[in-house]
Amino acid sequence: MPSEARSDGPPRNENAATAPLAQLQLDGSAVVHDLTGASQLHGRGGYGTIGEGGVLHLDPLETAYLCEMQRLKVEGLDGSARDFRALLAAAHGRDPTFEIRFLVYRDLRQRGYVVLRGPPPVEFSLLPRGGTPSKTASKWWVESRSERVPFSLAEILDHLRQVRSARRTLLLGIIDEESDLTYYRVREVTPQGENRPPSEPAAAEGFDLGDRVSLFDPLSVTALDETEHYGSRVGSRLELSLLEALYLGRERRISLRAADGSGTLDLRRFELGARATEPDLPLRLPVYRHLRAQGLIPKTGFKYGTHFRAYERDPSSTHARYLVHVVPPEWSAPWPEVARAVRLAQGVRKQLLFASMSPGSEAPTYLHLERMRP
Numbered sequence: 001m002p003s004e005a006r007s008d009g010p011p012r013n014e015n016a017a018t019a020p021l022a023q024l025q026l027d028g029s030a031v032v033h034d035l036t037g038a039s040q041l042h043g044r045g046g047y048g049t050i051g052e053g054g055v056l057h058l059d060p061l062e063t064a065y066l067c068e069m070q071r072l073k074v075e076g077l078d079g080s081a082r083d084f085r086a087l088l089a090a091a092h093g094r095d096p097t098f099e100i101r102f103l104v105y106r107d108l109r110q111r112g113y114v115v116l117r118g119p120p121p122v123e124f125s126l127l128p129r130g131g132t133p134s135k136t137a138s139k140w141w142v143e144s145r146s147e148r149v150p151f152s153l154a155e156i157l158d159h160l161r162q163v164r165s166a167r168r169t170l171l172l173g174i175i176d177e178e179s180d181l182t183y184y185r186v187r188e189v190t191p192q193g194e195n196r197p198p199s200e201p202a203a204a205e206g207f208d209l210g211d212r213v214s215l216f217d218p219l220s221v222t223a224l225d226e227t228e229h230y231g232s233r234v235g236s237r238l239e240l241s242l243l244e245a246l247y248l249g250r251e252r253r254i255s256l257r258a259a260d261g262s263g264t265l266d267l268r269r270f271e272l273g274a275r276a277t278e279p280d281l282p283l284r285l286p287v288y289r290h291l292r293a294q295g296l297i298p299k300t301g302f303k304y305g306t307h308f309r310a311y312e313r314d315p316s317s318t319h320a321r322y323l324v325h326v327v328p329p330e331w332s333a334p335w336p337e338v339a340r341a342v343r344l345a346q347g348v349r350k351q352l353l354f355a356s357m358s359p360g361s362e363a364p365t366y367l368h369l370e371r372m373r374p
Contacts (some may be wrong), residue, residue, distance in 0.1 A: 020057045021065075021073045024082055028060030028073060028091050041066070046114035046133050059117060060091055060098070061105045065209065068106075097146075104144035104173035105180050118142070119166075121159055126171070126308050126374070139373065141168045147176045147335040153356060154330060157365065160186055171374060174335055184337065185370045191322050191353065193296035193312035195229070204254040206245055208265055211277055213245035213256065214238070224248075229315055241300065242274040243281060243288055280326075284308075287326045287355045287364050298324070305346060306352070322367075324353045331356065 020037025022030035032038040032048070038056030041047040047066065058066070063366040066072035066161075068084040075081050091098040101123060108115045114127040118141050126140035127133065141163050163170040170186040204220035206213040215221050215238040216229075224230040224238055230248065231240040240248070248254045249267045256265040275281050284307055291298045297311040301323055309320035323345045331354075345352035353366040 014097050019071050019073050021075060022056075022058060022063065023065075024063070024074050024076050024087075024198075026077075028063065028087070028094060030058045030063040030072075031056065032056040032072075041071070043132075046116065046127065046131075060087075061102055064088060064091060064102060065109060100146050101144045101174050103175050103179055103202070104142065104181065107173070108142065108374065115142075122163065122170075125168075135209075139169060140171045141166070142171045142173055144175065145206055145335070147339075148220055149335070150332045151335050151338045152332045153327060153354060153367065156186060157188070157356075157367065160188055160367075164188070171372075172337070172369075183372055183374055184342065185372050186368075187368045189351075189353065189366050189368045190294070191291070191296060191310060191324075191351075191366060192294050193291075193310070195295045195297050195311075195313065197228070197292070204248075205255045206240060206248075206256050207259050207261065208245075208256055209259055212242065213240040213254075215254070217238065220254075224253075229299075229311075230358060241362065242278055243284060246271055246274055246281070246285065247292070252291065283328065284326045286357045287324065290364055291324065294319045296322070301325070304348070304350075305341065306345075309350070320350060322353050323350045326357075326364075328356045329356050329358045342371055346371055 020032050020034040020041065022032045024030050033055050035054045038048075038050065038054060040055055042050055046055045047062050051057050063072065063074065064084065064087045067074050067082075067087055072089065073081070077332050088099070088102070091102070105115055105124065108126060111269065112129045114131055114133065115129065116125040116133060116138070117123070118125040122141040123144055123351070124142040125137070125138040126142050127136045131340050134316065143159065160170050172184045172186055174182045174184065176182070186270065204215055204224065207217050213222065216236070218236070219227060221233070221236070221238040225233055230244050231238045245254065245256065249256055249270065256267065257269050258265060288308065289309055291308065295312075297315055298308040299311070299315065300321070301307050301309045304323050306323045306325040308324040310324055311318060311320045312320040342352050351368055353368055355364045355366050357364045
C-alpha cells in the first residue's frame with residue numbers, strides 16, 4: 001500500500017530533561033561526551049558512531065531529528081543552547097536540499113527503522129525493524145527526491161545497478177509540495193509470457209489503408225487473430241496496426257499490397273510511409289519485437305495512456321499483466337507525470353514498465369516502479 005502519512009509534530013517526551021547533551025560542530029554534526037547517553041542512543045536506536053573514548057558522533061540528520069524528538073539537547077561551541085528551529089535553519093543554509101532528506105529520514109525513523117547513511121550516491125541504508133548496525137544487514141537503500149526535481153531514467157538506472165550489485169533493493173522517497181511522502185520500489189525486470197510463435201510461417205496478404213492494414217483471407221485472419229493474437233477483428237476481416245504490419249512484414253509473415261490490390265508494396269516504402277504517420281515507430285518497434293520474442297502478446301495501451309499492454313497468455317482469457325511505456329534512454333519527466341502513470345497501473349492491477357533501448361543493445365531495459373509502504 002502507498003504511504004501518505006503526515007507528520008503531526010514531535011511527540012511528548014517526559015524524559016526530555018534527562019536527554020544527553022551534545023556539542024554542535026561547524027558542519028552541523030554533533031558529539032555526545034556523556035558516555036551513558038551515548039551508549040543508550042547508539043545501542044538502542046543505532047544512532048551515530050562510537051569514537052575514541054566512547055564518545056558518540058552524530059551526523060546533521062541524526063542531530064536534528066533527536067533534538068526535535070527531545071531526546072538530545074544541543075549547545076554550540078560557544079556554550080549557547082540550540083533548538084530544533086535553529087538547527088534546521090543552519091542546515092538549510094549549508095545545504096538547500098537538507099529538508100527533503102530530513103523529511104524522508106524522519107518518516108523512516110518514525111516507522112521504527114534504523115536509518116544509516118548509505119554509500120554514495122545512495123543516501124540511506126535501511127535496516128529491518130529491530131535490527132542493529134553491528135549485527136543486521138540492510139535490505140533497502142533509500143534515496144530522497146522532491147517532486148519538483150524531474151525523474152531522470154538514466155540517473156535512476158545508474159543508481160539501480162549499483163544497488164543491485166550490492167544485492168539491495170532501491171526505494172525512492174518522493175516529497176510533494178505539502179511535505180507528504182510517497183515511496184516507490186524500483187526494480188529492473190525482464191517480462192516473460194507463455195505465447196510462442198508458430199513453427200510454420202503463414203503467408204498472408206495485407207492491404208494498406210493508410211493508417212492501418214486489413215486482411216480479408218479467412219485462413220490468414222484465423223491464424224493471425226485466434227492463434228497468434230494480432231490485430232483486431234472487424235466483421236470478417238482483421239485490422240492490423242502499422243506497427244504490427246511492419247513487424248509481420250519484416251518477419252515475412254505477410255506481403256503488403258495497395259488498397260485496391262493493384263500491386264505489391266515494397267516493405268521499405270511502406271515503412272517510410274508508416275514512419276510519416278507514426279513518427280515514434282522506430283522507438284516502439286524494437287520493444288514490440290522483444291516483447292513478442294519473450295512470449296508476450298503486446299496490444300495497444302492507448303486506453304491506459306501507454307504504448308502497450310502486454311499479455312502473458314491468450315488475451316481473450318486473461319488480463320494484461322504489464323503496461324509498457326517506451327522512452328528514449330535520455331528520457332526525463334516531471335514526477336507528477338510518473339506518479340500518475342504508476343498509480344493508474346496499480347489501480348488496474350498491472351505493472352508499469354518504462355522500456356528503453358540503448359544504442360547497440362540487443363534487448364530493452366525495463367524499469368518497474370511500484371508504490372508501496374515500507
